[in-house]
Amino acid sequence: GQNIDQPTEMTATEGAIVQINCTYQTSGFNGLFWYQQHAGEAPTFLSYNVLDGLEEKGRFSSFLSRSKGYSYLLLKELQMKDSASYLCAAGGTGGGNKLTFGTGTQLKVEL
Amino acid sequence: EAQVTQNPRYLITVTGKKLTVTCSQNMNHEYMSWYRQDPGLGLRQIYYSMNVEVTDKGDVPEGYKVSRKEKRNFPLILESPSPNQTSLYFCASSLTSGRALGTGELFFGEGSRLTVL
Numbered sequence: 001g002q003n004i005d006q007p008t009e010m011t012a013t014e015g016a017i018v019q020i021n022c023t024y025q026t027s028g029f030n031g032l033f034w035y036q037q038h039a040g041e042a043p044t045f046l047s048y049n050v051l052d053g054l055e056e057k058g059r060f061s062s063f064l065s066r067s068k069g070y071s072y073l074l075l076k077e078l079q080m081k082d083s084a085s086y087l088c089a090a091g092g093t094g095g096g097n098k099l100t101f102g103t104g105t106q107l108k109v110e111l
Numbered sequence: 112e113a114q115v116t117q118n119p120r121y122l123i124t125v126t127g128k129k130l131t132v133t134c135s136q137n138m139n140h141e142y143m144s145w146y147r148q149d150p151g152l153g154l155r156q157i158y159y160s161m162n163v164e165v166t167d168k169g170d171v172p173e174g175y176k177v178s179r180k181e182k183r184n185f186p187l188i189l190e191s192p193s194p195n196q197t198s199l200y201f202c203a204s205s206l207t208s209g210r211a212l213g214t215g216e217l218f219f220g221e222g223s224r225l226t227v228l
Contacts, residue, residue, distance in 0.1 A: 041222075
């Protein structure tokens with residue numbers, strides 16, 4: 001089976017840096033994904049890691065350690081519009097192409 | 112414009128009245144999937160389809176049916192809805208290549224909020 005853990009809520013200040021952690025247990029792991037979901041909207045894709053290390057995309061970076069079953073999403077230069085839920089999802093091959101989502105981390109960016 | 116379109120966006124119905132939520136994508140994606148999202152439980156996969164006429168159960172398939180007769184469409188059918196199926200439903204699609212979900216980028220529809228009384 002697959003299990004994803006991430007914090008429920010986080011608060012950070014505009015302009016700051018925040019790190020959202022995610023741990024996972026999955027069979028047939030084939031990648032770790034991060035999605036952003038604003039309230040009342042659909043999730044949108046942020047990043048995909050399949051190899052260990054850091055992937056950087058502008059203000060957002062994502063890190064993966066396969067041996068530790070651990071990932072984090074790093075958001076720099078926080079903006080108010082970054083207030084959203086951030087969903088960690090692990091891809092696995094058990095029973096087909098399955099993507100299991102965590103319950104999401106609600107990030108609140110304050111002035 | 113590349114998109115996944117779901118209908119209806121909002122629906123209030125009563126227990127036992129069959130309903131269908133349609134999903135259509137215009138990106139020629141092979142992989143399509145249905146999720147439900149509930150507070151505290153996150154997104155849970157209901158059914159998915161790797162290609163036309165190929166469907167499989169996800170984590171919470173009970174009470175749902177799907178079909179994939181055409182590549183672009185993946186309707187979700189609730190034969191006899193019950194109040195515990197009150198939820199926010201998302202359809203999603205992705206390119207797929209072998210074992211992996213391609214780049215992993217799932218494109219989501221805007222969601223269908225269903226209430227079963």
